[in-house]
Amino acid sequence: MSKTQFEHLFSPLQVGPMLVPNRICETTNSINSSLIPGEIDDNFVAHHAAKARGGTGWIGSETWLLNLPFPSEAPDEVGLGVGFASHYAAYQNPPFLEGIKRFYDEVHDAGSVAITQLTHLSAMWSPSAVPIIGAQDHVPHAMGEEEIEFCINSYADAATAAKDAGADGIQMHCAHETMGYCFLSPVTNRRTDQWGGGPQERIRFVVKVLERIRERIGDSLALGVRVTGKEFRRGGADHLQMREMIHHIGETGLLDFVDIDVGHCWGAPSYVPSSYYDEAEFREVGKAARTDLDPKIAVLFSGRVNDVGVAETLLKDGYCDLVGMVRAGIADPEFANKAREGRLMEIRRCVACTRCIDEASEPITLPYKPRCSINPMVGNELRWKELFRPADEPKRVVVVGGGIAGCEAARVAAMRGHQVTLLEQGKRVGGQLLIAKKPPGRDSFEDQIYFEENELARLKVDVQLDTRADIDVIKALSPDAVVISTGSVPRVPNDIPGIDLPHVVQGWDVLAGKAATGDRVAIISMEDYYETPCVAEFLAANGKHVEVFHKSTHLGSEIARYSVSMVLSRMEQAGVIVHPNLLLNEVHADGFELRSSFGEKTYHEKGFDNLVLVCGSLPQHDLYDQLKAEGSISQLYIAGSAWLPRFLAEATEQGANIGLVI
Numbered sequence: 189m190s191k192t193q194f195e196h197l198f199s200p201l202q203v204g205p206m207l208v209p210n211r212i213c214e215t216t217n218s219i220n221s222s223l224i225p226g227e228i229d230d231n232f233v234a235h236h237a238a239k240a241r242g243g244t245g246w247i248g249s250e251t252w253l254l255n256l257p258f259p260s261e262a263p264d265e266v267g268l269g270v271g272f273a274s275h276y277a278a279y280q281n282p283p284f285l286e287g288i289k290r291f292y293d294e295v296h297d298a299g300s301v302a303i304t305q306l307t308h309l310s311a312m313w314s315p316s317a318v319p320i321i322g323a324q325d326h327v328p329h330a331m332g333e334e335e336i337e338f339c340i341n342s343y344a345d346a347a348t349a350a351k352d353a354g355a356d357g358i359q360m361h362c363a364h365e366t367m368g369y370c371f372l373s374p375v376t377n378r379r380t381d382q383w384g385g386g387p388q389e390r391i392r393f394v395v396k397v398l399e400r401i402r403e404r405i406g407d408s409l410a411l412g413v414r415v416t417g418k419e420f421r422r423g424g425a426d427h428l429q430m431r432e433m434i435h436h437i438g439e440t441g442l443l444d445f446v447d448i449d450v451g452h453c454w455g456a457p458s459y460v461p462s463s464y465y466d467e468a469e470f471r472e473v474g475k476a477a478r479t480d481l482d483p484k485i486a487v488l489f490s491g492r493v494n495d496v497g498v499a500e501t502l503l504k505d506g507y508c509d510l511v512g513m514v515r516a517g518i519a520d521p522e523f524a525n526k527a528r529e530g531r532l533m534e535i536r537r538c539v540a541c542t543r544c545i546d547e548a549s550e551p552i553t554l555p556y557k558p559r560c561s562i563n564p565m566v567g568n569e570l571r572w573k574e575l576f577r578p579a580d581e582p583k584r585v586v587v588v589g590g591g592i593a594g595c596e597a598a599r600v601a602a603m604r605g606h607q608v609t610l611l612e613q614g615k616r617v618g619g620q621l622l623i624a625k626k627p628p629g630r631d632s633f634e635d636q637i638y639f640e641e642n643e644l645a646r647l648k649v650d651v652q653l654d655t656r657a658d659i660d661v662i663k664a665l666s667p668d669a670v671v672i673s674t675g676s677v678p679r680v681p682n683d684i685p686g687i688d689l690p691h692v693v694q695g696w697d698v699l700a701g702k703a704a705t706g707d708r709v710a711i712i713s714m715e716d717y718y719e720t721p722c723v724a725e726f727l728a729a730n731g732k733h734v735e736v737f738h739k740s741t742h743l744g745s746e747i748a749r750y751s752v753s754m755v756l757s758r759m760e761q762a763g764v765i766v767h768p769n770l771l772l773n774e775v776h777a778d779g780f781e782l783r784s785s786f787g788e789k790t791y792h793e794k795g796f797d798n799l800v801l802v803c804g805s806l807p808q809h810d811l812y813d814q815l816k817a818e819g820s821i822s823q824l825y826i827a828g829s830a831w832l833p834r835f836l837a838e839a840t841e842q843g844a845n846i847g848l849v850i
C-alpha cells in the first residue's frame with residue numbers, strides 16, 4: 189500500500205492563520221476524560237494527546253461550557269463536562285487554565301493544532317420559551333437583552349482565555365441544541381425583536397458573538413462555527429434554510445471554517461450516528477456548504493466517517509476540506525499514522541455502537557470513566573502507560589475461548605512478547621460478535637472480528653480452531669498461564685411451566701440460523717439493551733410478524749438518549765409491536781400466559797407459531813472451576829462472559845487487562 193493512496197488526507201491546509209498538518213479532525217468530543225471536575229488532569233491529556241501523537245492533525249478535545257447569568261440564588265447547573273461548578277465556568281478557574289496550557293503544548297509538540305469549542309448549553313436559556321431538547325421537559329427561560337449581552341461577552345472572554353493558553357483556533361458551537369443553534373432554528377427562536385424573524389435576524393446572535401470574539405483576538409486565531417446542516421425536526425430549518433443562514437454568516441468575512449454535521453442529541457438521527465447509518469450518510473451537507481461559501485472558508489464535515497478510504501474519497505470528490513473522525517480516533521488513536529504508513533490492516537475501526545457517547549451522557553457503570561467497546565485503553569490510558577511493557581520473561585500462555593475477551597487477552601499478551609496459544613471450539617474467533625453482526629445495521633461488528641483475526645495472525649498467536657479444550661488438552665501445552673474465556677449460553681427461565689416445549693427457541697439460535705420460526709413470532713424479552721431490538725428486527729426483516737412482550741417500560745431502556753430513538757424508530761418502521769411491563773408465567777402448546785411486571789394481573793395470548801426467548805445469558809465457568817480445584821496452573825484467569833455476562837466494552841477491557849498483567 190503506497191503512502192500516496194491518501195494524498196488528499198495527508199496534505200496540509202491553511203485555515204485562516206492556522207496551518208493544519210493534515211485533514212483529519214478530532215472534532216470536539218466531551219467524553220469527560222478528566223476525572224477532576226473543572227480541571228484538566230493527566231487522564232485528559234493522555235486521552236486526547238494520544239490522538240495528536242497518533243497523527244490526527246486537528247485536536248478539538250472537549251467543549252468549554254461557558255458562564256451563564258444565573259440569578260444569584262439559582263442552583264448550579266454549569267457543572268457538566270469540563271464546565272465548572274458554582275456560577276463560574278472552567279476557563280475562569282486557574283488550575284483549569286494551567287492544565288489546558290499543558291495540553292495545548294503536548295498537542296503542538298506532536299505537530300497538531302488545538303481548537304477550542306465554546307458552548308452555551310440551552311436547556312435553560314434560550315431566545316424563546318420553547319422546549320429545546322426532545323428528551324427533556326424544561327421550558328427554558330427566554331433571554332432578555334442584558335442576558336444576551338452577558339452571553340455574547342462570555343464567548344469573547346473564553347476565546348481570550350483560550351488564546352492566552354495557546355489555542356490555534358476557536359469554534360462557536362451553534363449545533364446540537366446549544367444557544368447558537370437555538371437562535372438559528374425557527375423552532376426555538378420565535379422572537380419578533382432584532383434577534384428573531386427571518387434568517388438574517390436569526391443569525392444576528394451568532395454574528396455578534398463572532399464580531400465580539402474578533403474584537404478581542406483579532407486575526408491571530410482561526411475562527412469558525414459548528415452548525416447543523418439539516419435539522420430533521422418538524423418546524424426546524426430545512427436544508428435550504430440552513431444553507432442560506434450559513435451563507436450569510438460566511439458573507440460577514442468573520443469565518444475561517446465551518447464545521448457541519450447533521451442530527452440531534454436525541455436521535456433519530458443523532459449527530460453521533462450509530463451503525464444503523466451508512467458511512468458519511470449525510471455528506472451532501474458538506475458539499476452544499478462548500479458550494480455556497482467563499483472557498484477561503486474551509487468546510488469540515490463529520491458523521492460516521494470511520495474509515496480512511498471514505499475520508500479520502502470525501503476530500504477527493506469535493507464534499508469537504510477537512511474530515512471529522514472522532515470515534516475513529518477513540519477506537520484507535522493511532523489510526524492516522526497507521527494509514528499514512530500503509531498499515532491498514534492494523535487499524536481498529538469504530539463499529540459505531542455508540543457506547544462512548546451513551547456512557548458520557550448517561551453512564552451505565554459508575555463511577556464514570558470514558559469507555560469504548562473495542563479499545564481497552566480508553567479511560568485507562570494512565571494504567572496502560574504504567575503497565576504496558578515487554579514481559580520480563582516470555583511465558584507460555586493458553587487462552588481458552590476466542591470471544592472478544594479471549595482474543596484481547598491473547599492479543600495483549602502476545603504484544604508483550606508471550607508465546608500464546610488460543611483454543612477455540614468454533615470455526616472462527618469472535619464469540620458473541622458472530623451473532624451480534626447478523627441483524628440489519630449491525631454488520632460493522634464484523635470489523636472487530638477482522639481486527640482480532642488480523643492482529644492475532646500478525647502477532648503470531650497460535651490460533652487453533654475447531655478445538656475443544658479440557659484439562660488434558662490444556663496441560664499438554666505445558667502453560668505457565670491460562671485464561672478461561674469460555675463465554676456464556678442463553679438463559680432458559682427454567683421455573684416457567686412449558687418452557688421446554690419445542691416451539692420455544694432462543695434468540696441467539698434464531699440469529700445464528702440454528703432455529704427456524706413460523707410466520708408469527710412472540711419475543712419474550714428480559715433485557716433492556718440491544719439484544720431484543722436486534723432479534724426483533726432480524727425476524728421482521730425476514731418477513732415475520734413480530735410482537736415483543738417486554739419486562740419493562742420500553743425497549744432499550746439502558747440505551748442512552750443519543751441512540752435509543754434510532755433503535756425505537758427502527759422498531760416502528762419494521763412493524764414490530766411492543767407490549768411493555770409483562771413477564772412470562774406459563775407456556776402452552778397453543779398459547780402463553782403473562783403477568784404484569786408490577787402486580788399479579790394475568791393476560792393470555794394465542795396465535796403465535798413460536799416463542800423466542802431473549803432472557804440474558806449464563807456464564808460458562810466449569811473449566812475454570814475444574815482447573816482451580818485441580819490446582820496445577822499457578823497463573824489462572826477468568827475473563828469476559830465466562831465470569832459475568834456484561835457488555836462488549838467490559839469483555840474487551842477485562843481480557844486486555846489480563847494480557848497486561850500476565
Ligand SMILES: Cc1cc2nc3c(=O)[nH]c(=O)nc-3n(C[C@H](O)[C@H](O)[C@H](O)COP(=O)(O)O)c2cc1C
Pocket residue numbers: 215216217218219250251305361364414449459460461490491492493494512513514515516544545548
Ligand atoms: C463521547 C462524545 C462526546 C461528544 N461531545 C461533543 C461536544 O461536546 N461538542 C460537539 O460539538 N460534538 C460532540 N460530539 C460529536 C462529535 O464531535 C462528532 O460530531 C460525532 O461523534 C460524529 O463524528 P464521528 O462519526 O467521527 O464520531 C461528541 C461525540 C462523542 C462520541
